[in-house]
Structure formats: C-alpha cells, structure tokens
Amino acid sequence: MQYNHKEIEENWQKFWADNQTFKATNPAQSSDKGDADKPKYYVLDMFPYPSGAGLHVGHPLGYIASDIYARYKRHKGFNVLHPQGYDSFGLPAEQYAIQTGQHPAKTTEANITTYRKQLDKIGFSFDWSREVRTSDPAYYKWTQWIFIQLFNSWYNKDTDKAEDIATLISIFKKEGNATVNAVADAEIKPFSSEAWKAFSKTEQEAILLQYRLTYLSDTEVNWCPVLGTVLANDEIVNGVSERGGHPVVRKKMTQWSMRISAYAQRLLDGLEKIDWPQPLKDSQTNWIGRSQGAMVSFDVEGGTSKRSTDIKLSYKELEALKELRLNLSKAEGILWDELKNKKGAAKFRKKYTIGSFLVDYVCLSKNTIVEFSGKEDEAARTAFFAKEGFNVLRITNEEVTESVLKVVVKINNALQFPTVVKVEKPIANSKSATYKIDVFTTRPDTIFGVSFMTLAPEHPLVSKIVTGAQKKAVNAYIKATAKRSERERMADVKTISGVFTGAYALHPFTGKKVQIWIGDYVLANYGTGAVMAVPCGDQRDYDFAKYFDIAIPNIFEGIDISEAAHTGKEGTTIANSDFLSGLKYKKALKLAIFEMEKRGFGYGKINYRLRDAVFSRQRYWGEPFPVYYKDGMPQMIDEKHLPIVLPEVEKYLPTEAGEPPLGRATTWAWDSRGKKVVSNEKLKNKTVFPLELNTMPGWAGSSWYFNRYMDATNGGVFASKESLDYWKEVDLYIGGSEHATGHLLYARFWQKFLFDKGIVPVDEFAKKLINQGMILGTSAFVYRATAFVKNGCDIDKSNDDVLAKIPILFVSKNNFSSDAEFETVVKNYLLDKGFLNPNFADLVMITKTPLHADVSLVNSSDELDVEAFKKQPINQDYKKAIFLLKDGKYIVGREVEKMSKSKYNVVNPDDIVEEYGADALRLFEMFLGPLEQAKPWKTSGISGVYSFLKKFWKLYVDENGVAVSDEKATKEELKTLHKTIKKVAEDIENFSFNTSVATFMIAVNELTALKCNKKEVLAPLLVLLSPYAPHITEELWSKLGNKESISTADFPVFDAKHLVESAKKYPISFNGKMRFTIELPLDLSKDEIEAAVLADEKTIAQLAGVAPKKVIIVPGKIVNIVS
RNA sequence: GCUCAAGUGGCGGAAUUGGUAGACGCGCUGGAUUCAAAAUCCAGUUUUUUCGGAAGUGCGGGUUCGAUUCCCGCCUUGAGUACCA
Known part of the structure; x- marks a missing residue:
C-alpha cells in the first residue's frame, strides 16, 4: 500500500468538518466532551485581509506554526480555542469597486471563498463556527457599540482610568471644571458650576466633546488627494501613503479622533508584563516617545516685566x-x-x-x-x-x-475628602509681560546655555511679536515654508533656514535678552512648537547659530565646542551657569527643575510623541458611525438600534462637492422619532437629521476581534461575561511585525479602555506574541545579450546592418562568471556562427540584461525548461531566440527577493498540496528555518520532507496493509522513541519547529534501520508527529484500530530511564582541540579516567614524550590535556 | 544619524548554565536497480594535505584548561525610525 496523500487528506478534512472535531466549548454551553473542566488555551493568528490574489506559500507560515501549537495543547489536555476570520473592510476592494462598479461586498465574498478553499486544503484545526468578518453587520454592530462607549467616556488622571461621562457632568454641576484632572484638549477655558448651568445644551456638548475619549475636532490631518482620504500617522511611510505611495499634504478638517494619548503611559507600562518580541516593544516604545524634561516659560520683552525675586536655593x-x-x-x-x-x-x-x-x-x-x-x-x-x-x-x-x-x-x-482644593494654575509668571513663549526641553540643566529661541513658522505667536522691520522677511519665510510639502521639508534636512523676528525674549534666570527666530527645523506639532536653543548642547541649534552668526556660549567644563555641539550628558560638568556650575548632569537637571518650580516659570514634565489617532476616513468600505448631527453637534444613536448598516451608493467616489462617498447615499438620514434610517428627502422634517458621512478606519474592526471570538455568535452582547472570564486573553498570538505601531498599539489601547469600563477582565489582550518571518521568493534569471555599437564610433548604415544581423540570445549561467567573460562567450559564438563580421567585432559591445524567468519552469538543479519558457505567452518575443547552453543545459541565475507577481517567483500553496500534500507543505514550511526569521523558499527542498513521509508510512504499512506488531519493543527502539519525545516536546514549547522536523527524520531513519514495527513505539510516535502532519497520522491512527480522532490523544510521557547510558565516548582534546575519542564506562572516577586516558596509546602518540602540564576532566563530558 | 537583530559548507540551517562545530535536509559526485527514465537504495561531500595530520564559525584583540557561545573594538548585511527640542 502506497502513501496516497490526496486520498488521505481529503478524507480526513471531510471527517474533521463533519464531526466538528475542533469546535471549542465555552463553559456555559452544555458539553458531552467535558472540555470545560480542562484548562483553557487560546491560540490566535492575525486574521487576514482577503485580497484578490489569494494566498502564496508565505501566508500560511504563521498559521501552520499556531496550528501545531494548538494541536499540541489539545494533546496536552487543554481546551483550545483556535479561531479564524477575516479583516474584510479595506481599501483594495473599494478601489476595485471604483474601477469596475462591482460592490465591495461581492468582491470580498468571492475573495473569502477563495481564501477558505485554500486554507481548508492545508488541514488547519480552526473552529470555523466562530468565524468573524469585520464587514458583517452582526460584527460591526459591536464595533459601533464600542465607539459609543468611547464617546461616553472621559479619562480621569486622578483615578488613572476612563470613566463614564456622567461622572464628569456631575462634577461640572457641582464645582465647575477647575478641579478636574483629565486628559483633554489643550485649550479648555475654566468655568464654575454656575457658568456650567448657564451654558446652553449645545455649549455644554461642545465642552464635553473636549473631554470625550473619541471626539470631533478641527485637526490638521494627513490628506492624501489621490486616495481622497485622510491617513493615520502609521499609514504614512517616508512622507507618502503606505498604500500606493501617493503624496500626502497637511489639511485642516473636522474629524473624529481617538484620545489614545490618554493611555500613553499605560501603553508603555503594559509592555513590561507581556511576552512580546523585544524589537516590537522597542518600536512601540519609540512610537509613544516618552521624554522627560521640563516646560519652561520665557517672557517676550515688551512689558514692564518684574523678575521674581525669590531667593534661590543654593x-x-x-x-x-x-x-x-x-x-x-x-x-x-x-x-x-x-x-x-x-x-x-x-x-x-x-x-x-x-x-x-x-x-x-x-x-x-x-x-x-x-x-x-x-x-x-x-x-x-x-x-x-x-x-x-x-x-x-x-x-x-x-x-x-x-x-x-x-x-x-x-x-x-x-x-x-480634601478641605481645600487647588486651582490648576498656569505657569505663574510676572503678569506684566504681554506674551510668553512656552517651550519643552529635555535638558533644563543647559538653560544657561540658551542664546536664542526658535519658533515654528506656524506658531501663533509669530505674527504678534514680529517687529515692523522684520515683518516682510518673516511673512515671506512663512509663505515659502507653507508651500513646501511635509515630504520636501523632511527630505531637505541639510539646508538651514530661518528669519529673525526682531523680538527678544528674557532669559528667566538671568533676565538677559535673547533673540527670537523662526525656523522650519522646529516642528509646529511637537511639544509647544517652540524651542529654547542651546547651541553648545544641540547640533541643530549649533548649526543654526553658526549659520546666522549667533553667539554660542559654552556651559560645559573643559569641552571643546569649536567644531560641533556637545550632546553627551553623562560625565559632563556644567559651567558658567550660576547655581548649576560645577554640577554633573543628573544633579543639575534636578536642581534646575526644582528652581523653576520654585520660582514659578517652569515645571518638570513628561512629553509623549504619541498623537491622538484620527478615526475618520472618507471611504465607502468601512464601518459607518452610529452618529447623526443635530445643531451641528454629534449625537449617538442608542445602542438598541444598532447596527447602522452601510447604505447603498451608486458610485464609490467622493461627491462633486468633495463629500465622502456616503454623501451619495439617498437613504442616509436618521429619524429620531421612528428610530431608523430614512430617505434624505425627509431631512426637512424637524425630527430627521443627517447621518455622519465618514466611515471608520481599517483598524477599528481589528482592535477587538480577539474578544469576539470568545463568544462569536452572541447577538445580545459584545461577548458574554462568562465567556470573557473563561477565555480572558489570547495566550499565543502569531502574526507579522508590520503591525507593530498600527493594529497592535490600537488593539492594546481599546483593550485597556474596555478594561477600565469593566467590560473585559484583563487590560492586555495577548500574553505572548510571536512575529513570524517573511518567506521570500527565490527568483530565477535568464541573461539576455544586448549588442551596442560602441560610443565614439561613426554610426552609418553599415553599423545598423551589423546589429540587425544579431539574433536574440540568452546565455546559460554556467557559461560565464563575469561580465567580461559573458561578452567574450557571446562574441565568440556570434563570430563562430557568422552573425558578426570579424571586421566589426571591435565596434560592438555586448552587455548582459538579467530577466526574471518563471520559477515554475526551473527544476531543482536550476535548469530551465527552455521549450516551456518559449511557449509562455509573455515570452512571445523570444520564440525564435537562441539559448546558449552548456553541457546541454540552460542554468538560470538565482536571487532572493520578496515574493511578487512581477518577479515570477510566487509559489501557490495549492500547487504544492496537489503534488506533495498538505502534510509535506506543513513540514516543509516549518523545516525552512526558525519561525521568526526571514528565509527564502525553494520548492526543490520539499522532496526531503516528502520522502520522509513516505519512509514514515513504510514503518507502519507494507504491500499487504498495516504491518504493526504487538511485540515488546527493544531497548534501542525505546531509546529512539523517548529521545524523540523529549526533544519534540522541548522544541514545541520553545517554538523551535524546524529542529523538531529534523528530530522526526532522525527517529524515522533510526527506526527504519532497526526494522522496528512495534506498536509500543509506533503508536506514541503518531501522536508526536500529528501536530505537524495531522492527515497521515490520523490515517495510521485509525489503521491501528482507533475509532476516535488522534487530535485529543494524550501526548506521550517522556521516561528518562530509557536514555540511561553505561559508557561514554569521551572526546579527548589537547589544548582545547579535540583529537580523538576513547570509550570509557560512565561510572569511573576522575582519577580512573585520567589513568585510562594517559595510558592510551593514542594519547602517548599525541603527547610525543612531553609530560602533560595539566589534565582537565569533566566526567560525562570531556577530557582536556594541557601540554 | 539613532535603535535593534544577524554574520557558520555550494544552499536552507543545527549546536549556548562555555565542553566532540557543520545535526537534519537540499544540491552535487560515484555506485546499485532499470532497455531507459522516474522512483528507490548504498557510499561520499568544510578547506587543505606530503594522507601522519593541520586549519577552520565576518575581521582584530581579550578572558579561559577550553570560545560559534562571554567581554572590548571594527567591518558587512537586514529591519525599524528620524529635524521629537
């Protein structure tokens, strides 16, 4: 009986589907499996966006790894939740819709069908009864619901968590907003409880909007004109859109934003308790960008300023x-x-x-x-x-x-119960100064090195402080800056530019005048949009000062700053700085802040780079907001009436008026009395209001889907409390590292919010995360020879004739090793065959052009199927081309590149499954290398795991069928088995799947050599292999007489007694170099070993009469002789 | 520029409380089987060698009886990030 992967795999995939083998049981559900008593384990893959291209062999890598782990955990007695779904809202389906008019829902549905077919063929143990799709109204109903929860919450810094907006309103009623310590918009005016009560409803709503965790505001957004939408910061790479690489400009628009900045510190702190890859944590840390320093206020010269006369602490x-x-x-x-x-x-x-x-x-x-x-x-x-x-x-x-x-x-x-309450006072300053410039600095210790200040050209103060003489220059500069796009400004870091405003600020400690400049190296949207320039300690300030010839006072002891600024801080002593002189960085920093706080013009502050996330998209294919507008104020639709379903539109483009695509919907108004979406014609009615036209961004649906899987079909709540309490969090999450600052940050943010509100039981959604590496393609190249007439030669008719005669020529890789050799080979050939007149040989130059060849036409020895290559439709032009072979073969060149259609190096898993089977594909993907590492795919390698499977099959089955005996296994056979159990279990726990495949190969090689057919060994071996190759093991398991699926069979228990040895081949090294081995019993003492080794004739020969200086013996390990 | 990760045969890679470097597989070479091919099986495959050996994990140094593994400096590649004050 031959191993027939096709038949076996189809049968078992059907069996699993028919029996719902991998359906996970929730505790509340009645279960005849008794799964609820088992400990839970939740294994999750990042759900895919179903693109039209389908899967290539790189996509399933992470799914295979997580599937192996999920299956392993089932063998280990866990109740495993291993779901899968689709992140099915997204731009590609919408763009396809714009081009073809095809409804995105249709395209998406078709793509999902393809994905599902491909996934099913690989034999994953997904619980498909829990499938979610973000574009399904039954799912996005709850995305909308979460949005409403965010809207109805504010962030209380005192309790350090999100609270219901009602608590804020009651504070406002009682005491106004002075005592509220909230994360809110920057410009909030203080008001008393009386003032609050006197506000109109709309005014009150406008104020509350400044506190809500999702809020509407006029923000500078990244507008991408080509895509017709705004983009989040993480959707922009190098100043252009991540998708398509289109230019992005800054634009002011009214947008929904998420107050993620409220969670900056907790997002940072949370990283410590989760087991995520360090590089990913680093990039989140970077993205959040915490910097500790001080806010300092500088007075602008002009008023009759009085300096604080407080005695400073020495x-x-x-x-x-x-x-x-x-x-x-x-x-x-x-x-x-x-x-x-x-x-x-x-x-x-x-x-x-x-x-x-x-x-x-x-x-x-x-x-x-x-x-x-x-x-x-x-x-x-x-x-x-x-x-x-x-x-x-x-x-x-x-x-x-x-x-x-x-x-x-x-x-x-x-x-x-405090009796006195502090009024949050702004930086108390000499009241007489007309204007103040607030700056953020991480180096308050260098404040005595300030010799000028720089404002961003967009800074609101610029127009107010600029003096008459400088007005023209300043305005010209602002205009010039505004014209430049963000990208130009970023690309052009080297050019120094700026203009003096004519105004001066007063140094808060010394009272000295310092010039105020504007310059585009200062960014309007970071910190306060202004810096105190310390040219001796910051390279940018230094360059600016040098360029404009501004003084560069040196405040570092014994440091030469004639060439560059001194940016180091450890070990430097501050000088020329009044009370800070003589101090080291750390002390100076503390004392400077201390003094500023005492004198009231500054205070210690932590600044974050993390900005609030813009949440509106001017797109069609996304979640609609559950929002309508009344008197210009957004109103939430009651959750009873969710979901608000995406309306139909005729076209998927923005309207002529520049409104988002939903502006084309004719039934898109909210009837506040009838509680339903009605035709726009009814907008004339007083109780009918316009609905929000934006949709939510791609990350909305993916920020909480892991919770939905716990109770995916619940229509009444987002997920039942019992289910959430039982499954809690994802135990193992596998996916790509490209989501580091997008999905993975937003999801953590929402989870923390939901935790604050008591909706979910934990504030980090994934305990452990692994980033699988990308699988790269191995492209194949053919080398085309191109002939030119050399430069400098007269081009006349005869030259044209020379080239016209030369045919299209491809040269096999094994014909040349350098460009020069390539040219020689080609020329010789052309001369030989009469394509080139020897008289013109020197006029002609031959160059090599590598062209991608389809990898499916190349065999394992890099040999190209030339006839098939010529037949390919894309190679029409090469039908008559000549292929210069060597040894009868055309050998291609190889290069590792990203898999992509245009490089003809994409390998479809369907083809692999067809030819070698899903088990071989699974084993091979794992065998390629460490999970986290990027590695190239080469189909030829799969023959190794395929023949392993055939050998494995032969251990159990011969020509006549199953041939397994009930005899007792030998010592050797048991040793192989237990060695394998130990290694495989360790490997799976460490996610070192590549090495366990090697271990299986060794086991099968050994057992084949031992001619082992004992059930005692072969049955446990099936369980060991089944996470990796579930189909073949199910088949053999049932052939051994088992009626149940192998998937929940107990994992074999390792017994160390089978590995006990009595003798050891000791490696004998001389000065650390291993020379030979001597077999000795393991129970010898150190002295006995030394005696035996020194008496051996090989040792005597090696020593050649020299007495050893020292003999190092590590019993059971090694002997080292020092001579 | 900064941060992080990694450099081991022709290729993918294995080996870490410091203890036999190159497991396992691909590819290659030779052989068996076959009319032939595929498939299968057997042997070999880091380099060098006077066949005794010797050298060898990016480069240079250090610690150690002993270093792919630990420390210092450098080089290269990859990833992320950047006028962040």
Whole structure:
C-alpha cells in the first residue's frame, strides 16, 4: 500500500468538518466532551485581509506554526480555542469597486471563498463556527457599540482610568471644571458650576466633546488627494501613503479622533508584563516617545516685566536638604515607611519645599501636606499653604509612636475628602509681560546655555511679536515654508533656514535678552512648537547659530565646542551657569527643575510623541458611525438600534462637492422619532437629521476581534461575561511585525479602555506574541545579450546592418562568471556562427540584461525548461531566440527577493498540496528555518520532507496493509522513541519547529534501520508527529484500530530511564582541540579516567614524550590535556 | 544619524548554565536497480594535505584548561525610525 496523500487528506478534512472535531466549548454551553473542566488555551493568528490574489506559500507560515501549537495543547489536555476570520473592510476592494462598479461586498465574498478553499486544503484545526468578518453587520454592530462607549467616556488622571461621562457632568454641576484632572484638549477655558448651568445644551456638548475619549475636532490631518482620504500617522511611510505611495499634504478638517494619548503611559507600562518580541516593544516604545524634561516659560520683552525675586536655593542648601531627608527622626521614619509605598495618585514626597517652607510630607497630586505639629511659624505656614491651595494635616509624634495605622487612616481620609482644593494654575509668571513663549526641553540643566529661541513658522505667536522691520522677511519665510510639502521639508534636512523676528525674549534666570527666530527645523506639532536653543548642547541649534552668526556660549567644563555641539550628558560638568556650575548632569537637571518650580516659570514634565489617532476616513468600505448631527453637534444613536448598516451608493467616489462617498447615499438620514434610517428627502422634517458621512478606519474592526471570538455568535452582547472570564486573553498570538505601531498599539489601547469600563477582565489582550518571518521568493534569471555599437564610433548604415544581423540570445549561467567573460562567450559564438563580421567585432559591445524567468519552469538543479519558457505567452518575443547552453543545459541565475507577481517567483500553496500534500507543505514550511526569521523558499527542498513521509508510512504499512506488531519493543527502539519525545516536546514549547522536523527524520531513519514495527513505539510516535502532519497520522491512527480522532490523544510521557547510558565516548582534546575519542564506562572516577586516558596509546602518540602540564576532566563530558 | 537583530559548507540551517562545530535536509559526485527514465537504495561531500595530520564559525584583540557561545573594538548585511527640542 502506497502513501496516497490526496486520498488521505481529503478524507480526513471531510471527517474533521463533519464531526466538528475542533469546535471549542465555552463553559456555559452544555458539553458531552467535558472540555470545560480542562484548562483553557487560546491560540490566535492575525486574521487576514482577503485580497484578490489569494494566498502564496508565505501566508500560511504563521498559521501552520499556531496550528501545531494548538494541536499540541489539545494533546496536552487543554481546551483550545483556535479561531479564524477575516479583516474584510479595506481599501483594495473599494478601489476595485471604483474601477469596475462591482460592490465591495461581492468582491470580498468571492475573495473569502477563495481564501477558505485554500486554507481548508492545508488541514488547519480552526473552529470555523466562530468565524468573524469585520464587514458583517452582526460584527460591526459591536464595533459601533464600542465607539459609543468611547464617546461616553472621559479619562480621569486622578483615578488613572476612563470613566463614564456622567461622572464628569456631575462634577461640572457641582464645582465647575477647575478641579478636574483629565486628559483633554489643550485649550479648555475654566468655568464654575454656575457658568456650567448657564451654558446652553449645545455649549455644554461642545465642552464635553473636549473631554470625550473619541471626539470631533478641527485637526490638521494627513490628506492624501489621490486616495481622497485622510491617513493615520502609521499609514504614512517616508512622507507618502503606505498604500500606493501617493503624496500626502497637511489639511485642516473636522474629524473624529481617538484620545489614545490618554493611555500613553499605560501603553508603555503594559509592555513590561507581556511576552512580546523585544524589537516590537522597542518600536512601540519609540512610537509613544516618552521624554522627560521640563516646560519652561520665557517672557517676550515688551512689558514692564518684574523678575521674581525669590531667593534661590543654593547647591549647598540642596545638599543639606538631602541630608535632612536621609536623617529622619524616629517618628518621621515610622510614618515614612507607611507613606512611601503609596503609589500613583497618592504618592508622597518627604522633606519638600513649598515656597520657602520645608514640609515633612506632601502628596502633590492631592495637594495635601502632612507635617508634625509644633513648628514655630505654624500660623504663617497654614496661611501660605492655603493660599497655594494645599490641605494641611498636622499630626504629633505621640500619635505616630502609639499607632501608626491610625495616623495612616487619618491621612487617607484627608486625601479622600480634601478641605481645600487647588486651582490648576498656569505657569505663574510676572503678569506684566504681554506674551510668553512656552517651550519643552529635555535638558533644563543647559538653560544657561540658551542664546536664542526658535519658533515654528506656524506658531501663533509669530505674527504678534514680529517687529515692523522684520515683518516682510518673516511673512515671506512663512509663505515659502507653507508651500513646501511635509515630504520636501523632511527630505531637505541639510539646508538651514530661518528669519529673525526682531523680538527678544528674557532669559528667566538671568533676565538677559535673547533673540527670537523662526525656523522650519522646529516642528509646529511637537511639544509647544517652540524651542529654547542651546547651541553648545544641540547640533541643530549649533548649526543654526553658526549659520546666522549667533553667539554660542559654552556651559560645559573643559569641552571643546569649536567644531560641533556637545550632546553627551553623562560625565559632563556644567559651567558658567550660576547655581548649576560645577554640577554633573543628573544633579543639575534636578536642581534646575526644582528652581523653576520654585520660582514659578517652569515645571518638570513628561512629553509623549504619541498623537491622538484620527478615526475618520472618507471611504465607502468601512464601518459607518452610529452618529447623526443635530445643531451641528454629534449625537449617538442608542445602542438598541444598532447596527447602522452601510447604505447603498451608486458610485464609490467622493461627491462633486468633495463629500465622502456616503454623501451619495439617498437613504442616509436618521429619524429620531421612528428610530431608523430614512430617505434624505425627509431631512426637512424637524425630527430627521443627517447621518455622519465618514466611515471608520481599517483598524477599528481589528482592535477587538480577539474578544469576539470568545463568544462569536452572541447577538445580545459584545461577548458574554462568562465567556470573557473563561477565555480572558489570547495566550499565543502569531502574526507579522508590520503591525507593530498600527493594529497592535490600537488593539492594546481599546483593550485597556474596555478594561477600565469593566467590560473585559484583563487590560492586555495577548500574553505572548510571536512575529513570524517573511518567506521570500527565490527568483530565477535568464541573461539576455544586448549588442551596442560602441560610443565614439561613426554610426552609418553599415553599423545598423551589423546589429540587425544579431539574433536574440540568452546565455546559460554556467557559461560565464563575469561580465567580461559573458561578452567574450557571446562574441565568440556570434563570430563562430557568422552573425558578426570579424571586421566589426571591435565596434560592438555586448552587455548582459538579467530577466526574471518563471520559477515554475526551473527544476531543482536550476535548469530551465527552455521549450516551456518559449511557449509562455509573455515570452512571445523570444520564440525564435537562441539559448546558449552548456553541457546541454540552460542554468538560470538565482536571487532572493520578496515574493511578487512581477518577479515570477510566487509559489501557490495549492500547487504544492496537489503534488506533495498538505502534510509535506506543513513540514516543509516549518523545516525552512526558525519561525521568526526571514528565509527564502525553494520548492526543490520539499522532496526531503516528502520522502520522509513516505519512509514514515513504510514503518507502519507494507504491500499487504498495516504491518504493526504487538511485540515488546527493544531497548534501542525505546531509546529512539523517548529521545524523540523529549526533544519534540522541548522544541514545541520553545517554538523551535524546524529542529523538531529534523528530530522526526532522525527517529524515522533510526527506526527504519532497526526494522522496528512495534506498536509500543509506533503508536506514541503518531501522536508526536500529528501536530505537524495531522492527515497521515490520523490515517495510521485509525489503521491501528482507533475509532476516535488522534487530535485529543494524550501526548506521550517522556521516561528518562530509557536514555540511561553505561559508557561514554569521551572526546579527548589537547589544548582545547579535540583529537580523538576513547570509550570509557560512565561510572569511573576522575582519577580512573585520567589513568585510562594517559595510558592510551593514542594519547602517548599525541603527547610525543612531553609530560602533560595539566589534565582537565569533566566526567560525562570531556577530557582536556594541557601540554 | 539613532535603535535593534544577524554574520557558520555550494544552499536552507543545527549546536549556548562555555565542553566532540557543520545535526537534519537540499544540491552535487560515484555506485546499485532499470532497455531507459522516474522512483528507490548504498557510499561520499568544510578547506587543505606530503594522507601522519593541520586549519577552520565576518575581521582584530581579550578572558579561559577550553570560545560559534562571554567581554572590548571594527567591518558587512537586514529591519525599524528620524529635524521629537
């Protein structure tokens, strides 16, 4: 009986589908399988976008790996959830629709059918009963629902989580917005509770919009005119659109945004507790871009500014303070032990200066001071602290020594119910200055090196401060900058440009005048759009100063800055900086911030690069928003009425008026009374309102699909609580690294939000993530000879004739090794065959042009099927071409490139499955190399795993059918089996699938050599191999008489006793170089080994009479003789 | 520029608490079988060699009895990212 992969695979794929073998059971569902008692394991692949091209062999790589792991976990007794679905909204289907008029839903449906067929052929253990499609209204109903939840939430920095907007409204009603510590729009005006109540409904809504986690605002967006839509930052690569490479410009539009910036710190912190690849974590860290520094406010010269006259704390005083902090009294120490563990919003500091007072403890976020009573100036202190907005709690030494817990309770109460509340004050500054320039800096320690300031040309202050004389130049510069696209500005980093505004700022410490410039090296949308320039410490500032001849004061001790700025910070000592002089970076940084805070013109701040994510797209094929507009204010449609289904349109293009495609829909208005979508004609009615015309971006649906799989068919809720609590999170997530700053960041953001709202039980959705490497194609090249008449030669009629005679010629790779040789070979051939007149030989030059040849025409020895090549329709022109062979073969050149149609190197998995079977494909994809690594595909290699499968089959089956005996296995056979169990289990746990395929090959080679046919060995071996090659193992499993699928058979247990050895072939090395081996019993002592080795004649020969200096013996491992 | 990852036969790759470098497979060479081919089986395949050996994991150094593995410097390739103050 021969191994017939086709028959076997078809049968078992049908069996699995008919029996729903891989359907995962939820705990609530009644189950005859008893799966709910098993521990759960959730294995997920990043679901694919079903493109028209179908799958190539690179796509299933990750799916095969996750499938092996899922199957392994089933053998190990887990209840495994392994679902699959489609990210089916997207641009390609829409663009196809624009070109052909075909509805994207239709194209998508057809593509999904193709994908499903291809996937089914590979034998995945997906639970298809849980399939999701993001474009299915039953699915996007819940995407819309999540959007509404975001709209109805705000981010409370005090509790550090998202809260219902109702809590915010009740605060507004009670005390206005002064006490609210929220992540919100930058420009929010303060108002009292009375003012809030006096606002109209629309005004109130406009204010709330500034706090909501998804909000509508006029934002500068990346507009791509060719695609007719906005793009998110991560959809732009090198200044052009990721899809299609079209130019992108900045444009102001009213857009929905997601307040992801509220989660910047938590997204960063969360990375520590998830097992994701380091490079991916690095790129998320980079993208979030946390930088620690200070906000500093500079006054613009003009008013009658009064400088703060506060006495600054000298370095000595600071040191003394530090001393105080370390030497606490007994009571102080006891209390500090309790307070220091408080984190986050109630974090305490000890011995801190407030104004000119030193307080014992302070919780800055809660504006609460705790100090021991009995200080001389208590009355003055209380008054000052109250003025500054602090709540003071006084305690006594006795209280603490008696019961520190009581004191802590007292403090906690004070924190919860503060009597005085601080008014969030802007940087307090000398009020007389007309304008201030706020800057963010990561190097407040270098503030004495400031010699000028630079504003972004777009900075709103520019027009206000520019002086008469400079107005013309400044305006011209702004105009010139605006004309340049973002891309030009980015590409052109080297050119230094800028204009002096004529205005001066005052250095906050020294009061010295510094020039204010504008320059396009300062970006309007990062930080405050302005920088304090420290030319000696920043290369860009340095270049700018050099170019415009501005002073470059040196504030670094012993550093030469005549050539370049000094950007290092460790080990540098600050000089010429007043109270900072003589300090190292770290201390100077702290002290500078300390002084700024004390004097009120600056404060320590953490800045993030992460911007809020624009959530509107001017496209058709995406989720519609559950939003209508009343009085220009967005209104959410009640969740009862979801989904709001995508309307039909005639054309998928924007309207003539420039509205998104949904602007073409004729039935796209919301009847607020009838609670349904109605015809636009009814918009005249007072209760009918226009619906949102934008759709959601591609990442909306993919930001939560992993939760939906847990309870995919639930019509009542997003997923039931029991299901969410049971499956919790993805245990293993496999997919490409290209989603690092897109999908994987947004999904983490939504998960954290859903967690805050108590909807999901965990705040990170995937415990472990693996990025599979790309499979590259191995392109094949043929080399065409092209003849030219050399430059400088007279071109006359005869030259044309010379070239006309030369035929199209392809030269086999084994004919030449260099371009020169190529030319010689071709010329010799042409001369030989009379295609070239020897008189003109020197006039003609031959060059080599490599052309892609279809890889399917090349065999495993790189030999091209020339006849088939000529027959290909695309090679019409080469029908009569001459192929210059060698040894009767045409050998192609090879090069590794990305798989793509245009390179003719795409391999379709269907063809591989047809010829070698799904099991061979699965084994081969794993055998190619480590999962995470990029590696080239070469179809010829598959013969190795294919013949392995045939050999494997032969262990069980001979000409007459199954030939497995019940005899006891030999020691050798058991050793092979257990060696294999151990290695394979370790490999799967470590995701080292390539090495376990090698292990299987070794096992089969050994068992074949031993002529093993014992069931005792062969039955467990089937289970071991079944995750990798499920079809052949199912077939043999049933042939052995089993009635159930192999998929839940117990994984064989490793028993170390089968691997125990009595002797070891010791490698004997001399000075670390292995020379020969000696077999010795393993139970010898060190001395016995040494004696035996030194007595051996090979050792004596090697030593050649020289006495060994030292003998190193590691029993069971190695012997090393030093001579 | 910065950050990260990786450099091992003709090719994909294996080997890490530092202990026999090149497992396994492809390709190649020779042989068996066959009228022939495919398939299958057997042997060989890092380099060099005076057939005893010797050298060898990108390059240079270091630590060690012993380094593909650890440390320092450099080179190359790949990926990500960038006027981020």
